[in-house]
Each structure stands twice: as C-alpha cells, then as structure tokens.
Amino acid sequence: xELFGKNAMNCEQVEAIVLDLxxxxxxxxxxxxxxxxxxxxxxRCAALQxxxxxxxxxxxALGEETLEARAPARVEMRLRQEFRMRHRxxxxxxxxxxxxxxxxxxAILVGAIGSWNWLQTRRLDTTKQKMAAQNTLAAGSxxxxxxxxxxxxxxxxxGDDSGEFTPLPGTTLEEAxxxxxxxxxxxxxxxxxxxxPVNEQRAGEWxxxxxxxxxxxxxxxxxxxxxxx
Amino acid sequence: MRxxxxxxxxxxxxxxxxxxxxxxxxxxxxxxxxxxxxxxxQDVFMTLIRAPKKYDPExxxxxxxxxxxxxxxxxxxxxxxxxxxxLEEKNEDGTGAGIILQDSFTPAMWMEKRERMxxxxxxxxxxxxEFREAxxxxxxxxxxxxxxxxxxxxxxxxxxxxxxxxxxxxxxKLEMLRDVPRRMKVAR
Numbered sequence: 001x002e003l004f005g006k007n008a009m010n011c012e013q014v015e016a017i018v019l020d021l022x023x024x025x026x027x028x029x030x031x032x033x034x035x036x037x038x039x040x041x042x043x044r045c046a047a048l049q050x051x052x053x054x055x056x057x058x059x060x061a062l063g064e065e066t067l068e069a070r071a072p073a074r075v076e077m078r079l080r081q082e083f084r085m086r087h088r089x090x091x092x093x094x095x096x097x098x099x100x101x102x103x104x105x106x107a108i109l110v111g112a113i114g115s116w117n118w119l120q121t122r123r124l125d126t127t128k129q130k131m132a133a134q135n136t137l138a139a140g141s142x143x144x145x146x147x148x149x150x151x152x153x154x155x156x157x158x159g160d161d162s163g164e165f166t167p168l169p170g171t172t173l174e175e176a177x178x179x180x181x182x183x184x185x186x187x188x189x190x191x192x193x194x195x196x197p198v199n200e201q202r203a204g205e206w207x208x209x210x211x212x213x214x215x216x217x218x219x220x221x222x223x224x225x226x227x228x229x
Numbered sequence: 230m231r232x233x234x235x236x237x238x239x240x241x242x243x244x245x246x247x248x249x250x251x252x253x254x255x256x257x258x259x260x261x262x263x264x265x266x267x268x269x270x271q272d273v274f275m276t277l278i279r280a281p282k283k284y285d286p287e288x289x290x291x292x293x294x295x296x297x298x299x300x301x302x303x304x305x306x307x308x309x310x311x312x313x314x315x316l317e318e319k320n321e322d323g324t325g326a327g328i329i330l331q332d333s334f335t336p337a338m339w340m341e342k343r344e345r346m347x348x349x350x351x352x353x354x355x356x357x358x359e360f361r362e363a364x365x366x367x368x369x370x371x372x373x374x375x376x377x378x379x380x381x382x383x384x385x386x387x388x389x390x391x392x393x394x395x396x397x398x399x400x401x402k403l404e405m406l407r408d409v410p411r412r413m414k415v416a417r
Contacts, residue, residue, distance in 0.1 A: 020393075075249070
C-alpha cells in the first residue's frame with residue numbers, strides 16, 4: 001500500500017523502521033514520523049507493528065527471566081583454586097630458575113678457580129723442569145771443559161769461598177726450597193765417600209762444609225764453608 | 230588487572246565478580262544451556278589466568294577483552310553443539326528458574342506464560358548464530374547499536390542489518406508458533 005505525501009514511505013521502507021520504532025538510536029525523527037503516519041493508514045504494517053510489539057514484550061520477559069542469572073559459585077571456587085595453583089607454580093618456577101642460575105654461577109666459579117690452580121701448578125712444573133735442564137746443562141758443560149774431580153776437590157780444598165755449591169758427581173741440583181743445607185765438620189778423607197777425590201797428604205785435615213741435601217735425603221752438592229787448621 | 234597479573238587473588242575475585250554476570254547471561258542466552266554458559270565463563274577466566282599479559286589497555290577495556298573471548302567460546306560451542314535443546318534451567322538449589330509466580334496468576338495463566346516463554350526461547354535458539362548474537366545483544370541485553378558494534382568488532386551497519394534480519398526471522402517463527410501467521414512475508 002502506498003501513501004501519498006511529501007515524506008510518504010512504502011511498506012518495504014516502513015518494515016525496516018517499524019521494528020526499530022521504540023529504540024532511541026534507530027531512525028531519525030522525520031523517518032519515524034513518516035513510518036508512524038504510514039502505519040496509521042496501512043493495516044498490513046499496523047499488524048506488523050502489533051505483532052512485533054507482542055514479540056518485543058515476550059523478548060523482554062525472556063530477558064527478565066535471565067536478568068539475575070549468574071555463574072554458579074563453584075565456578076568462582078574452581079577459578080580461584082586454579083589461580084592460586086598457577087601463581088604458586090610460578091613462584092616455585094621462579095625460585096627454581098634462580099637456584100639454577102646460582103648453581104650455574106657457582107659451577108663456573110669453581111671451574112675458573114680449578115683451571116687457575118691447574119695453570120699455576122703447570123707453570124711451576126715447567127719452571128722446575130727448566131731449572132733441572134739448566135743444571136744438567138751446566139754439569140754437562142763443566143765436564144766438557146775437562147773440569148775433573150780433582151778440580152772440584154781443588155776448589156774445595158783450595159778454600160774457594162765464592163759461596164756457590166759444587167754439585168756432586170752424578171747429581172743434579174734440585175730447587176732450593178725442596179733442599180736443606182747442613183753444616184758438617186768432617187775429615188777431608190770423607191769427601192771420598194761423596195765421590196770426590198781426596199789428596200792423600202791432606203786426608204787427615206778437618207774441614208767445615210755445607211752439604212745441600214735433597215728431598216730424598218741424599219747430598220746433592222757441597223760447599224766449603226770454613227776451613228779449620 | 231595489573232594486580233591480578235601479579236598474582237593478587239582478591240583482585241582476581243573482584244574482577245570475576247564484576248564481569249561474570251554479564252558474560253554468563255550472554256553465554257546462557259546464546260547457547261540456551263546452563264552448563265554450556267558455565268563452561269564458557271570458566272574458560273574465559275581460565276584464559277585470563279593463563280595469559281594475563283594478553284590484556285593491552287590500549288586496545289580496549291577488560292570487559293571488552295573478556296566479552297571478545299566469551300564470544301569466541303560461544304561460537305566454538307555452537308559449532309560443536311549446533312543445536313542445543315533448551316531445557317528449563319535449574320537454580321543451584323535445584324528449584325526451577327524462570328517465571329515468578331505472582332498472586333494474580335492463575336495456574337492456567339502461569340502455564341500459558343510458561344509455554345510462551347518456551348516458544349520465545351526456542352525461536353531465539355533457532356536463529357542463525359550471527360542473528361541470534363545481534364538479537365541477544367540488542368534486544369535481551371538492551372545494548373545500543375554502538376555498544377554491540379564495539380563488542381563484536383563489526384560496523385554499526387552490520388549490526389543493524391543482522392538485527393533486522395534476526396527480528397524478521399524471530400517474528401515469523403513466533404507467529405508460526407503462536408499459530409497466528411499474520412505476516413509470513415516478514416521473514417525474508
């Protein structure tokens with residue numbers, strides 16, 4: 001049905017507006033007025049409006065039926081339990097991560113100290129080996145230069161007071177820290193027992209010597225400290 | 230929300246109590262099932278517990294975030310359970326929900342109203358999900374078009390069109406159920 005007039009609407013247009021008539025945010029006032037005018041003259045659209053109002057009432061009643069609906073209390077209980085558990089787990093997890101980091105840091109520290117110690121020991125060993133090699137070399141060169149036992153004896157008997165130890169034949173000097181020096185008073189003939197040749201004419205003389213004794217308790221070198229007589 | 234993310238249980242409880250009603254009603258009206266609505270509300274807050282950093286204040290309110298999650302869950306629920314048979318919901322104490330029996334109501338009137346409500350509920354539940362959502366939001370929840378558009382992330386025009394088609398379908402169904410097909414042409 002068509003209505004005549006300036007703002008006249010057809011049924012199709014009214015149909016779209018009539019379902020929205022009681023909403024404030026729907027059609028503008030002019031459209032509403034035109035729709036109302038149409039409805040007042042069109043029995044079909046009036047029936048639609050009436051039908052929609054009845055449906056609207058029923059919808060409202062349905063809305064009111066569930067207006068106070070709330071989730072059961074057990075949902076909140078379950079959620080709170082989950083919340084508590086999750087946050088407790090998070091705290092535990094954070095503590096575990098912190099402990100893991102602390103352990104890792106401790107392991108790194110122990111490792112660093114261990115390797116530093118190992119390096120130090122290795123360096124010391126290398127120094128010892130070098131020293132031993134130098135002593136061997138010194139002994140070797142002494143023998144190459146024809147420095148005989150007599151020379152050693154002469155050095156001892158000659159009152160060489162340079163303060164240097166003379167290595168005994170067949171020995172190498174160990175590091176001073178591991179050796180001990182003994183002041184010994186002995187007859188010159190006793191030098192023979194240390195592998196040194198003895199001048200028979202002066203064999204009965206008493207001499208004061210310093211013996212450098214190694215860790216193994218064996219004399220390694222001798223030095224004439226003070227000659228008596 | 231910040232306190233909740235830091236593990237404050239009371240703040241979480243407050244947040245839950247503030248939003249659960251609306252979410253539950255929306256889910257209940259969309260699914261027509263109390264257990265479905267309960268599951269959806271639980272799921273929504275579980276998501277919040279598991280990923281509290283999902284909330285970005287710049288992207289909207291907490292309510293909008295929760296509603297968005299609820300909407301997704303409802304759609305998944307409807308996909309999984311395409312057609313719930315709406316049963317009469319029971320309160321926690323086992324009593325029936327629904328119509329409040331007034332003194333002026335005769336048992337016959339009460340029965341009639343109860344039947345009508347059943348029809349309306351069935352008609353709403355029979356609508357396609359998109360139209361049902363528009364009807365639930367704008368007719369049952371009485372949201373404005375703008376609010377509904379914000380909540381669903383759709384343009385207002387889309388909401389209007391969905392609502393119009395939803396209303397037309399609903400009207401046709403109700404008329405059929407009432408056995409008074411005054412305007413069958415409405416449902417197009």
